[in-house]
Amino acid sequence: MAAMSQTPFIAQATAARTAARELATLPRGRKDAALHAMADALASAAGDVLAANAVDVETARAEGTSQAMIDRLCLDTPRVDGMVQGLRDLAGLADPVGDVVRGFTTAAGVRISQVRVPFGVVGIIYEARPNVTADAAGICLKSGNAALLRGSSSAVNSNRAVVKALRSGLEEQGLNPDAVCLVEGDRTVTQEMMTARGLVDVLIPRGGAGLINAVVTGASVPVIETGTGNCHLFVDRSADQEMALQIMLNAKTQRPSVCNALETLLVHREIAEDFVPKAMAALGEAGVTVHGDESIQGLDGRIVPATPTEFDAEYLSLDLAARVVEGLEEALEHIRTHTSGHSETIITNDLVTANRFTAEVDAAAVLVNASSRFVDGGEFGFGAEIGISTQKLHARGPMGLLEMTSTKYVVVGVGQIRG
The missing domain is CATH 3.40.605.10 (Aldehyde Dehydrogenase; Chain A, domain 1)
Structure with a gap:
């Protein structure tokens, strides 16, 4: 030396x-x-x-x-x-x-x-x-x-x-x-x-x-x-919507200032008209401001316009980016484009879709039907991290x-x- x-x-x-x-x-x-x-x-x-x-x-x-x-x-x-x-x-x-x-x-x-x-x-x-x-x-x-x-x-x-x-x-x-x-x-x-x-x-x-x-x-x-945590949640068309709402709220609001908190919500178009108003009501009651693009703004008047850069953001606050996607392919493409490689989640009851998501998403943690807040050393049984x-x-x-x-x-x- x-x-x-x-x-x-x-x-x-x-x-x-x-x-x-x-x-x-x-x-x-x-x-x-x-x-x-x-x-x-x-x-x-x-x-x-x-x-x-x-x-x-x-x-x-x-x-x-x-x-x-x-x-x-x-x-x-x-x-x-x-x-x-x-x-x-x-x-x-x-x-x-x-x-x-x-x-x-x-x-x-x-x-x-x-x-x-x-x-x-x-x-x-x-x-x-x-x-x-x-x-x-x-x-x-x-x-x-x-x-x-x-x-x-x-x-x-x-x-x-x-x-x-x-x-x-x-x-x-x-x-x-x-x-x-x-x-x-x-x-x-x-x-x-x-x-x-x-x-x-x-x-x-x-x-x-x-x-x-x-x-x-x-x-x-x-x-x-x-890394920073621009964490996504994709609600698939086969999702149990009540489960999706509970996981979404926990991942976003349980502690919004940490890296494994939810930052972007993606919703399958086939369920968007039904799910998005439910999600906005639940998020609004929790004090979350939702920022969306044109694909989702028309589904609920409480959604404020999102700038393109917000889909790359780590808000670390009671803010959430959201958009509607045509299906799994577009969800995967959005995540590939904007992920920080931290934690990505899918809510689905379709085993084939879940397997494709876990295989194709490139992140340190990929979750199926569970909150991204579990991505933590203590929760994994490692003690502190x-x-x-x-x-x-x-x-x-x-x-x-x-x-x-x-x-x-x-x-x-x-x-x-x-x-």
């Missing part, structure tokens, strides 16, 4: 690398005890975390931050309790480090095993959402990685309080607190982080399209790309413990040499 000037970030990353070496061989019992200690410390510090978060939220509101971003930023007692429980849940999961992915013996009698190992130092660059701070720290610790956490300035007070508690939990267990580091500073620090090859093993951006694109295009450190990867290399979909490991080959012989 080439020598780097000793800036505060380089010193912090170097300390994290030392902690990562210690974590790499730590037995599961020690890691699980640390996770419980981190959870206990976070629970004890809940008052401090909520007070710090209130300062961040007040500042965000004064700066005119959108309601969607404020929702992501805001913590309350149930959300802090969820962060605490997420750490405890991770302690109950199997440790992936040391798992043998495959093993075999060659004709020469050499035994080869592919074994899961930590990445080392994982850098996470994320916007708002201070719950990510605890989730990411816990996942990294359980998978044997040190975490460099670069949160946004909007959540700085919240993140400081959370990281202070997590580090105290590590210290209480006699572990190196530099396994969890909060990276602070101006934009030059972010640039340092993105180019710290040899100190940072992998970067994971989590946030809006601007942040993700900046990291993907500007980093020389390897990046696992998480680092994010949802929309790329196709190494990891795709919710990233839990397995996705935070690499592998190495262990080759064991008894003196064999290659002829």
Whole structure:
């Protein structure tokens, strides 16, 4: 590794690398005890975390931050309790480090095993959402990685309080607190982080399209790309319409500011005259504004005109784009054109149509007769998650413990040499 000037970030990353070496061989019992200690410390510090978060939220509101971003930023007692429980849940999961992915013996009698190992130092660059701070720290610790956490300035007070508690939990267990580091500073620090090859093993951006694109295009450190969520719901002609209404409402309104929330509704023309007014009534009662093109506006006067770019939008609010399609072919074409590759849903009772949809839609998750809100590490049983990867290399979909490991080959012989 080439020598780097000793800036505060380089010193912090170097300390994290030392902690990562210690974590790499730590037995599961020690890691699980640390996770419980981190959870206990976070629970004890809940008052401090909520007070710090209130300062961040007040500042965000004064700066005119959108309601969607404020929702992501805001913590309350149930959300802090969820962060605490997420750490405890991770302690109950199997440790992936040391798992043998495959093993075999060659004709020469050499035994080869592919074994899961930590990445080392994982850098996470994320916007708002201070719950990510605890989730990411816990996942990294359980998978044997040190975490460099670069949160946004909007959540700085919240993140400081959370990281202070997590580090105290590590210290209480006699572990190196530099396994969890909060990276602070101006934009030059972010640039340092993105180019710290040899100190940072992998970067994971989590946030809006601007942040993700900046990291993907500007980093020389390897990046696992998480994506925005322009999620579609196609209501097929054979759909159970009451089921479709319930799934649509849940996917759009249960928490509209997150990446697995519904953003575009596609309705089969054969049922549009019947289904669209029902959908508009239900969505209107829930406070959702529907933006539609000419194909759907004439079916209900509550639909406002949509600009062409809105079909590429991630609203993250109580807004929804909608259109009528001639059938499955046009629905597939629309999704191919506008998808962000996150989560796409069909409501149908036709098995052939469902099979075509799942086979032809190119996304990290494809759902049949279920809400896209299920596309989440916790719902999948992974514990907390680092994010949802929309790329196709190494990891795709919710990233839990397995996705935070690499592998190495262990080759064991008894003196064999290659002829």
